Amino acid sequence: MYRFFLYVILVIIYLGLAKVLSPTEFGVQYLQNEKNFSKVFKGNQLTAILIDSHATGFLIKTYYQKYRVIYGFQNVEEIIVRTSKEFAVKNIKNMGMSLYRNNENIEEIIPLPPGSLYIGNREFGQWKKIKSGKVKWTFYRVYKNIPRYLGWGTFSPDMEFYQKMRAEVSLNQPFYGPNNEFGLNGKITKEHFPHFFTEQRTKKVEFKTLFIDYFKENF
């Protein structure tokens, strides 16, 4: 019993020391759930877009998420956070979506298409009538790079998109676009945030191929 007690103490000491020294403990913040967004992402006029999600570990998994944080008046940055399993799994369907927005200290955590913070905001752009008669949102010249960071490509939101989005927000519902263009199954997300959808991540491991490759490489 005495030896077992000593052994348990040793294991605890090891785990404690290893945790303190682990490189993952340096610089990677823990985002338990959506309530902690404001502790991780600080600033005004910012939107945090989930661009990748990843789990490491064999038996005990550690979950990470990668966010692209776009600030109204600062440079864009990409931040990796450690997160809980529940939060990581829950937000897989929100890949490429803006999960957090801060506008003049008013916070929003409903998943919306990227750039929803700026659409309709006169500080960043304006509604313009195009030839087809539709009214589309265009950023001012000084913010011309924002659509690229948002992963819009050729997409340009119109008034209908904006109104539907605001209607869903008022119902506290996530919005994936009128034709589900955004999110895990969204065409625009797949095109502009392809890292998460690469074949390497999604393909199933076939043991036969794996062993053949192994023998080819090593013998």
Add this chain to the structure above:
Amino acid sequence: MAEIFDRLLIRILLTGFVCLMIYLYRYAHVLFYPTVKRQILKKIHPAENPADTLHMFSRLVGIALIFSSMTFNESSGVILSVFHFVLWGTIAVILYLVSLYIIESVVLYNFDYADEILKRKNMSYAVVSLCHSLVMAYLTRTILIEAENSLVILLVLWLYMLVIAGFSVKYYHFITKLSFNRMMIQKNLAISFSYIGYSLGAAFIISSCFDQEHYDITIYCIQVLLKTVLALIIFPLFKRGIQKIFPIKLGGDDRMSTHFESDQQSLGYGFYEGCLFLTAAILTTMIVNKIQFGTIYPFF
């Protein structure tokens, strides 16, 4: 041809220097063991006292191990290189002898060299002493390599290594079923075989813990400590696993006891324990040092 001859000459000169260090060691041995002054400074008669021969020449093996880690870089100038070789060789031998003295004071504090080796010709004592020589030489060699020609780092690592080695030899009494002091007095070789396995295993583990890249001495020391604690966790698992796979039976009773009916029985158990400790230790170094997890920092 002249260049080749010059290089050969340098090698012969360095061989001469190593021989000189060994010659000086004769006197160092007298410093540590003044009672053997007469025997050491005259001709040695191995047949008269094999225990003393083993005790003395084990030190030489240790010195040879240490010198095997020394490097001579002619490109920085022969005079400077020779000076570096002489300085570091001397420091290494001094550290080795002092650490040997300290570790023997810790383990064999109940025994006196003059009584055990000169009077009683205790081979068990001599074999344990041989273990200490090999272990301390191996560890001193490791820290010499890790210090990378920095005297300050060498001293820090040497002190650190001594502390870990000191704890490891005390740990032996915790895991062996043999009574160290009693069997040593009885000149029972079982204890020496068990101790050989344990101490060599401990040396492999400690050396593997020190064997890692270092950019910052504090982080390096904590990493060494971390690996040592990990080894302390893994080693008993291997030991217990091997004991389960190869259960042993002594005499008519299959329950283990520290009282053995015959010398043969105790010797057999000594072999078993020695091999068990050594095997578990070597496998522990594999688990502690050779498992690569790749980068655990999330780059994705």
